[in-house]
Every structure is written in structure tokens, then in C-alpha cells.
Amino acid sequence: MQGRPDAGLKRVLSERINLEVFCSSHPFEHLRPALDKRGILPWAAIRQRPSGSLVRFSGLMILVHTPPVRSGRRIMFVTLEDETGLIDLVVFPSAQIKGARLLFLSEVVTGSGILKREGYDGVSAIIVAKAFIPKLCGSLDKVAKTLV
């Protein structure tokens, strides 16, 4: 349900324009209720789910990295951040066909993928991204307007 953005969101969106950092809060704290309604969970909740789960994620883009890998394929390693932590994505070539441009041009990235947990207690957790939701990718302003 769309309504008036709360004061916290307004403030954090203003910080985005005027400052280089977020001082009052993380913008996703204010978007979370709307994201929850769309089944997009925070990273802290996603990483508790069993390995192999299909999950929806959303976060602020931090970096895209395409290091050389053994297979020679071009694999994108993407790091996003929501209010609960860093989200690491692996984007294989099949998902890059539709998603690569979005990844390079978006401030907020939203999509779905398979959670993979490895290591002792499954501490190492990544999402193998399958698809992105263009409506919820783009600038923070745009995504906030769409959500709230």
C-alpha cells in the first residue's frame, strides 16, 4: 500500500542528496515494511534460511567485480548492502544477459536467486542471482517512490 513517506525516509533521502554518508539511519530501515510485503527479506533473515532456498533480496549497490576464474567464464561478483549487512551475489552469464546493465547502472538492486550456504554452520552465504526486478532497480529515489 502506498502512502506518505515517513519523516525518517524523507530525512535519509535528503542526506543522500546533501551528504556523502547516511548519518540518521540506513534508507532500507524505512523501506523494509514495503519490501517485507513483497517478500523481500533483509539479509539477516535470508542467511538463516536453508541452503538452496529461493530468496528475494534488495540492497544498495557497493561494487561489481569480475575477476578471472578458473573456468574462464565471466562471472560477476556483486556486493550489496541492506540495513542488516552485506549481501554477496554471484551472477552467472545466463543471469547477466538481462541483468548486467541494471547492475552497472543501478544504485539499488532488487532480484531473486538461490541461497548457497557453505562452510561450518553455513557461515559463508551467497546468493546465486537468477533474475532482477527492473521496477525495483535504479536510483534510491525511484525505488523509494515505487515502494512507499
Add this chain to the structure above:
Amino acid sequence: MNMIEFVHLDVQSAYSFLWGTFTPEQLVAQALQKGFKSVGLADIWSLQGAVRFYKAAKRAGIRPVIGSRIEADRGQLLLIALSRQGYENLCRLISAGLQGRKGPVSMPVLSRYSRGLAAIFLLHESPLGRRHGDENGLEHGAGRLSDLKDIFPGNFYLGLVPAAMERARYICSAIGVPPVALNSAAFLTREDYWLHRLLVDIQRRYHHRRAEPLGDDSFYLAGAGEMARRLPWPEALKNSAAIAEKAQGLSLPLGRLHPPCFQRGLEADRMLARRSIKLLANRFKEASYKHVIQLDKELSCIKAKGLSDFFLLVDDVARFARKRRIIFSPRGSAVGSLVVSLLLDGPDPVAHDLLFERFMNEGRGDMPDVDMDFDSERRDEVLAWVLERFKGQAAMVSTVHHFKVRSAVRLAAIAMGYSQEDIKHLSACLPWSLRGIDLVTALSTLPELKNAPIKAHPRLVEGASRLSGLPFQASVHLGGVIVVPDKIEKWSPVFSSRKGFPVAQLDKDDVEDLGLLKLDLLGLRMHTAIRKAEEALWRQGRWDERLAAVPLDDKKTFWELSQGDSLGVFQLESPGQRQLLGKLRPGCFDDLVAEISLFRPGPVEGDLVRRYVERRAGRASSRPIHDSLANILEETYGVIVFQEQVLKVVHTFAGFSYADADAFRRAMTKKRSVMEMQRLKAAFIQGALQKGHTLDEAQRVFEQVSAFAAYGFCKAHAVAFSHIAYKSAWLKTHHPRAFYIGMLNSGSVGSYPAWVILNEARRKGVRIYPPHVNHSGLEYEPDGNGIRVPLQVIRGIGSKNAHRIVAERLRNGPFTSWESLFKRVQLPRDIKAKLIFAKALSGLPSMDEERIYARAA
């Protein structure tokens, strides 16, 4: 048929930045194709490409002629080195011009450094060659050239191009100067003229320089026959070949070591021994037998190579840094040396089982590299001291920047007249570099470029493609300093960096080829971050005594790391490292060494990471490739992770000396020569058989070692970095707020921007206070239990305005109202608006808030 004798002497490569269109290697290839036996390179005010040109020419069997174009009082000269002395003088003359901002070299200076040089007056580049119908002027000008004839007796020539033939004939006969045929080649084929024009347009439209491209497409590497047709003056053609012949008197001293010598002779050996023994005694109180044996071995090797002076120089640098309380640490293979460890307070190589031979051995012909990391904010103090101490003998190494795909597109677009808005649109999604594929391939294969708008601009794509990879400017190496045996200007021209440091026109490869000593005095921002974190603790009265010697077995630190909580931790914060931390769950210092070594392109490509993780977790057998190698590979569960292990395996299994084992390791790179591999395999198997192994075992171990040797990482380097990584992790675990403050105040320390670090601090319960004119400083600061953000985070405020506000507050107390701020600090209107919108005045009363707010808006 008579062969036409002609050699191109006036050739400008891409090291004449934004002018020439080809590399020295391409020049050599083209000269070979055109049938030249000799070719010259004469970049403008530069010998930057000389060493690689010389090497490429020698390799191809072509005789190189090294020169440079400079400007003297009388006009432009092409100077060619005829001997080593000529090369040295050329270096001095270029330096003289560069230090006068490419101003003309005066006649006295030219006269002083003329020996060993041939000088060609470039008539077509001077007013004398262009003036028409002014016989008096021509006579006068010709007379002025007589001075040059006297300065270069027997080696002064008049450069001849078709456009100025008649005037040249007059001058040659008037003052008795021989002519020489030239073509001023800035491109290799006619078709590349447009590329030359594009480069010059970058000069004009991006750098706003006054530059004119060459007049037409004839200035290419034309064949001798064509040159003879263009310049029907056989003597002039022949003279070019005669000069090239004379220039064979120059031989660059490649492939030999040229360590600095401080005339201490044998005394240097004794001094180094005394110093090392003293430091060993101080550090260990009771030195172990292993340490003493190791030290003796290293000192003998250093003495045999005549490098004691070099190590004393390293000691001097460390002493200076200690005296000034500048944090430093060694890095690289040098960490495997006990002498280096003692001189630079590095990790103990005996305790970490490191190998000196990876750093130095009797078989290595290159200079050993001792690299040091300093607190990045104070590194320049060390550089200044070294360069002053060895004034005239030392300079910084240069780095040549090459066009990468994105910069090529942007600059080509500027040169072609695209608007900034168009350029932004056209370069969206373009990566900075393409790792081996060209732009055209990238546009057709990378999904993010599938519908890239640049595809509709084929000329731009072509221009950018041709620019990609070409050198476009010389800069200063991150920290490389060379110290030569005598005068630096005998080895290279020298120019001044922006900071005023002397910089040689030699890059790191040139330095290695010339066998010169290079010290890498690098700035490490993590040292700065750690220092600033400690200062924050000190200021808050929360100093932790453990910081003097952080315990290496702190369980809490390892727990945090094993949870992948490593954002900001040195070397362990990348997404891949965070994932690997969760899989490896480091529990001790050696685990960190393995962790840092494994997450590298080599080990990843070699599939070492998966093998290591599986074996460490007990999911795969840790059996080594041969039982006799169990001790060597035990620490890494039978996987070859470290380069030092390769040396030990080859030494133990096949009986190679460590020097030969190191040569074996270096030969096992990705560019393996088939012949060399066969030779090494035969030697390995023969050695293994002599050691009593079977042929089958020998072959099996060789296959394994050769498969992984190229992927190993230098353990010594990993140990050095692990110490810094551990300390940063320890700080983050025990003093997170101070750690974040240190990170935030040290520039770009790692992979993450400030907003990410600050968000994590908030998640860890640290309060973040916004910028405020009465509370913020110029750096992130502790405030209560939180962090106060500095004024500079306000977009567009600029550090000058922030400085003025803070300085006024510190001088005359807090601001009491908006008016008080605006009265006491004269700020531009837009800055006032930025402060207001950023709420940096919140809580301060305003007499007329609404009016000011409206005005600012």
C-alpha cells in the same frame, strides 16, 4: 642494382605522448618488414621508450639508433647518441630542458654536453626553413648555425625534408654543413595519419595546448626507395646511414648489476655484520643456533654479491623512519631474509619457516627487491630524505600510463567534439579495462553493452580501439626510488614531480633491465588507519597496553574473522575473502597466512582453494604428492600453496640447488617455453633418479609440481601482510569505534566507501552524529560513545570552507546563531545553502530563519 642507403632517424613513437601512434616494438617490427637494417627512435624531450626500443631492436637483429628531439636557442635539434658518453650527455640535455619546463637549451649548456652526440638541425621546424624570399634572413640564419657546427665538430648536419630542399641547399653550401634526409615519422603507415590527428586533437581539446598535427599523411615510415624518390639528394640519404653506423658506438649496459657503491669497500661488509649481530642479540636475547647459522649464510651471500652497501642503505632508511616515528614494515620476498627482518623489525623468518633463497641466491642475476610500506601520510618524508641524502644519485621511477578502454572512449570523444553529456551517455557501462579483449569484441560479447549507444558511433569505436593500450603520459611510480652507482643523469633524463621530487625517465622494467637498485618505498593506508585508530584511543584516554605487542592468539579476533566479519580488515575484506573466511575458519596466525595466499588469481585459477578447503575440513585426503615431501607440505595439507614450497620440493626431491630451484620456479610461469620445460623436466628426473626415486615417481612429482608451481604465492609476503591483517582485525574486534575512525580518516583504505563503513559502525551500535558547525572537525572524531562526522561530508562544501569554519570556531568559540556564523565566516551563498540543507546549523537560533532559508534556496 644499388641498394639505397637510408635510415629513418627522426621517428617519434607513442612515448612522444599524444603525438606518435606506435610503440617502439611496433616500430622495430615495421622496420624489419620494410627491410631496414637500422632504425632510429627520437622521441620529443624523451628517452622514456629508449630501453625497450633498444631491447626490441637487438632481439630482432636491427641496429638501434637512440636519439631525442629537443629545442635549443637556435631552433629544434635532433640529437643522436653515438657513444655511452653521448647517451649520458643526451640525458643531461633533456634534463636541462625538462627542468626549465621544456624551454630551449642554452648554447653554453649545449656546448658543455655535446661530446658523443650528433646534432641534426631541423630546418623545416625552424622559421629559417619556412621563410620565403628573404635572402638576407637566410644568410643571417645560416651564419647563426655556424655556432652549432663548432659545438658538434664533424657531427653537425642539416635535416632535410622535401618542403625545404632549396633553402637547405643554400645553407649547406654557405656554411659547409652536410645534409641528412629525414621524414619525422609519427605513424607507421599512411593509413594511420588520422590516428595521429586524433592524438593531437586530444592535446588541443582536452589539454588545451597549442599543437598542430603534421601536414599530411607522408610522415610515415616510408621505404628507402620512396625516400630516395622524395629526396633526390643521394648524399643526404647516405648521411642518414652514416650517422646510424656511428651510433653503433652506443651500447646500453643491460643484463648486468649496477649496485650503488658508497666507497666503503670491505668496511661495508663488516659494518653490516656488526649491525646484524647487534640487532640479533637485542631482539632474541639468546639467539638460537638456527638464527646464527641463518645469519651467517645470509651475510656470506650478501658479501659475495657485493651488496652490503645496499643493505646498509636499507638500514639507514629504517633508522630515519624510526627516529621520526613513522610506521613501516617490509613486504615481499625480502621478508624471508633474517638480515632484512633484523634491520626492518620484520617477522622472524626462522619462526615462520621462510626461505632466504626465494629472496636472494647466487643464481639470480637481478638486484634483490627490498620493499617497504610506510604510513601513507608520512611516506613523503622518507622519500624526501632518501632523495636528499643521495642527491644527484637517486630519483623516483616513472610509470607510463596507457589508454584504457574507458579513458580512450572519453578522450577520443572529446577530441571528436562530442558534448560532455553525450560522452557520459556513450561511456555508460563501459568497464575501465577489458582484460585482453578489444573494444569491438567487448561490444559484441558483454551483455551490459548489448544495446550500448556507442555502437551507433563506429568512428568513435575505431578511434578508441586504436588508442587503447597506447601510452599517453608519464607519471611517478607509487614508491620506486632508484639509487645509481654514480650520477643519475648518466642513466636517464630527470624531470620534477609535482611534489618537487626528481623522477627518472625509466619505468620499473627499464630499471630491472639496467640492473639498477630500486627501493620500493610505498605508502600503506592501513598503517595510517591503525595509527589513527590508536590516536583516537589515546585521545579518549582508552589506550590499550596490548597494542604495543598485540597477542597473536586472541580467540575473540579469530572468532569474528571466522564469521566473515572482516569489512575493513586489511587484505581480508573482499567478498571472496569474506566467503573464504567462513569456510576456512582461521584459528591461528598460520591460517591467516594461508588465507591471504589462497585468495589470489593464481591459486584460484589453479584450483588450490577448493583443494585446500576440502583437505583442511577432512573431506579429502591430505596425502602429499610423495611421502618424502610430507614435512614440506604438511602445513598446507599436502597442497602446494607457497612458492617457497616449490623451491623446497625441487631441492629435496630432485637435488636442485636452491638457486636452480628458484630458476625452475620462475620458468614455470604461464609463458612457458617448450624447450625450457623439456630441459627442466630432464634435469628434474635425472636429479630425482640420483636421489633414489623411481622413474614413475619422478615423472609424477614433476607433473604435479609443474602444474602448481605457477600458482603459488610468496609465503614471506603473506606473513608480512598477515601481521598487518591480524592487527587490524584485533583492533576491529576490541576497539571497533576507534578502528572505524582510523579507517574513515585515512582515505580509501580498502574496497568499501565511507558510507558502507559508517553503516557497519551503526549496525555495531556506534552512534553516528551528523555534521554540525559547532561540533564537527575536519576528520571523523569520537563524540561521546559515537562518531561525529566531519564537515567535509557535506557535498560541495570543499575543504577550504570547512577549514575556515573550524578555524574560526577554534579561535573565537562556538557560533551562537546562523547570523553569528555568517558574520564571522564569509561564505559564498551556495555554501550557506549547503550547510542549511545538510542541517549543519540545526539547533542554532536564527533571527530571520525564514528569510535566510528562502535566500539560500
